[in-house]
Amino acid sequence: MADAKVIPFDDDRSRAGGAARPARRRAPGAGRGPSAGTAAVSALPGQQEAPEPRRGRPEPEDGERGGWDRRIAGGLAFLRRRVTGEYDVDEFGYDEELTDQVLMSMLRPVYEKYFRVEVKGVENIPAEGGALIVSNHSGTLPLDGLMLQVAVHDNHPAGRHLRLLAADLVFMLPVVNELARKAGHTLACAEDAERLLRRGELVGVMPEGFKGIGKPFGERYKLQRFGRGGFVSTALRAGVPIVPCSIVGAEEIYPMVGNSKTLARLLGFPYFPITPTFPWLGPLGAVPLPTKWTIQFGEPISTSGYPVEAAEDPMLMFNLTDQVREQIQHTLYRLLVRRRSVFF
Numbered sequence: 001m002a003d004a005k006v007i008p009f010d011d012d013r014s015r016a017g018g019a020a021r022p023a024r025r026r027a028p029g030a031g032r033g034p035s036a037g038t039a040a041v042s043a044l045p046g047q048q049e050a051p052e053p054r055r056g057r058p059e060p061e062d063g064e065r066g067g068w069d070r071r072i073a074g075g076l077a078f079l080r081r082r083v084t085g086e087y088d089v090d091e092f093g094y095d096e097e098l099t100d101q102v103l104m105s106m107l108r109p110v111y112e113k114y115f116r117v118e119v120k121g122v123e124n125i126p127a128e129g130g131a132l133i134v135s136n137h138s139g140t141l142p143l144d145g146l147m148l149q150v151a152v153h154d155n156h157p158a159g160r161h162l163r164l165l166a167a168d169l170v171f172m173l174p175v176v177n178e179l180a181r182k183a184g185h186t187l188a189c190a191e192d193a194e195r196l197l198r199r200g201e202l203v204g205v206m207p208e209g210f211k212g213i214g215k216p217f218g219e220r221y222k223l224q225r226f227g228r229g230g231f232v233s234t235a236l237r238a239g240v241p242i243v244p245c246s247i248v249g250a251e252e253i254y255p256m257v258g259n260s261k262t263l264a265r266l267l268g269f270p271y272f273p274i275t276p277t278f279p280w281l282g283p284l285g286a287v288p289l290p291t292k293w294t295i296q297f298g299e300p301i302s303t304s305g306y307p308v309e310a311a312e313d314p315m316l317m318f319n320l321t322d323q324v325r326e327q328i329q330h331t332l333y334r335l336l337v338r339r340r341s342v343f344f
Contacts, residue, residue, distance in 0.1 A: 092192070093181030096161065103183050104150060111150045114290050115249065121297035122155045124243055130197035131300065132235045133162065134324050135245035136223055136332065137206035137213050140254035140273045143288065144247050148204060149183070151295050163196050164204045165189075169270070190234050197238035204245075205231045207321075214259070214271040220251035221332050226325050229317035236311040241300035244324050246331035249293030252342050254278070291342050294335050298327050 078101055081087050089095050111117050125131060135148060145164050152162040165188035171177045186192045188205065196203050206212065207226040215224060235242050258274030278285030301324065310316055 092163075092184070092186045092196075094163070094184040095182040096184075099161070099183050103179070104153065107146055107150050108154070111147055111154075114288075115147060115293045117147055117151055117249075117293040117295060119151045119155045119295050119297075121299075122152075124297045124300055125152065125156055125160065125202065126241065126300070127156075127158050128200065130200050130238055130240040131202055131243055132193075132197065132231060132238075132240055133202060133204045133243045133245050133297070134231060134328070135204065135206050136221075136247055136328055137208040138215070138220065138247070139213060139250035139288075140256050140275070141288075142213055143253065144250040145204070145206065147250075147293065148245065148247065148295060152202065152204075160202050162202050162204045165193055165206075167209060190230055193231075193234045194238050197234065197240050207231055210270040214256070214273070216259070217251070217255040217257055221248070221336060223325055223329050223332075226321050229321035232317050232320045232324070233311045236303050236306055237308075239304055241302050241304075242320075242324055243300045244298040244327045244331070246296050246298070246328050246335060247293065248295075248332060248335040248339065249291045249342075252291045253288035255289075289343075292339075292344055294339070296331055296335060298331055301327075 078097070081097070087095065087097050125133070133148075133152070135144070138144060145166075149162045149164060153159055161184060163184045163186060166180055166185045167188055170180050170185065171187060186196070193203055193205070207230075208224045209227075211224040215222075232242070254273060254275050256273045256275055260272040260274060264270065264272040275285065277287075301320070303320075306316070
């Protein structure tokens with residue numbers, strides 16, 4: 001019987017001249033069962049090949065999914081507590097959970113991206129116990145106090161919260177009053193400050209008050225009077241250290257070139273600022289300039305070595321107040337000399 005002719009099923013039958021096909025190399029172990037090595041198999045004519053795997057964005061890993069799940073669950077739990085009222089508020093109205101979860105999250109982009117705050121000397125803030133942080137005040141609007149609050153919380157190893165003493169006007173404004181209480185601010189009076197310090201809280205005070213925040217641009221970085229030393233007396237009574245703090249960069253966010261005293265009296269404000277952009281550009285003029293900030297905490301001044309009656313000594317109050325003020329002023333000068341630019 002003649003040998004049977006093998007007809008190929010692939011495209012080789014269309015090759016011209018009927019040239020002999022080269023022998024195909026068999027894959028190692030081919031024909032030895034399913035467990036052996038597998039040779040590449042081409043699809044039959046008319047059969048659709050299997051689609052290649054997608055090369056787009058990789059699927060999120062289990063850790064990433066778990067992170068988002070925890071965030072969503074935490075957010076829902078936070079909303080449930082806010083709706084049901086299952087959250088804690090201290091006697092001053094301070095809401096720590098709302099401050100950490102919402103208020104700090106809103107201020108942090110301004111702190112990190114807009115003003116690009118650089119913090120120095122945070123190790124001078126005690127890790128625990130009460131302390132009084134005394135800082136200069138400037139900027140037409142009190143944004144320096146808010147940035148100081150974020151600086152302490154985000155840079156201190158213990159993540160401590162700063163309780164700021166605010167003026168009466170803050171608690172007379174609608175909405176602002178409630179937010180200030182929730183953020184831990186309280187009225188700038190000796191009684192409230194002493195109670196917070198004795199409880200081991202960090203308390204922040206800006207003794208210049210409206211004299212500092214509303215001074216003309218030509219007097220920038222020149223400290224105003226620190227009052228009669230009431231903050232020193234409070235620190236002595238509570239037996240806590242005083243930490244001087246110097247802030248550079250806030251003076252230029254709203255260059256105050258004028259003050260409309262008539263409008264200030266009509267509105268009940270201590271001053272009505274006129275800047276190169278406000279009120280000429282309307283609401284747009286209220287946007288602060290993106291200056292580069294530096295916040296430096298100085299070495300603490302101890303008050304533990306003084307007797308109890310020292311808080312009533314006017315000469316001692318004057319000397320300690322002047323010491324704190326001079327330390328802040330000299331630090332401001334040093335930071336200004338080292339500053340390369342207002343904006344960089």
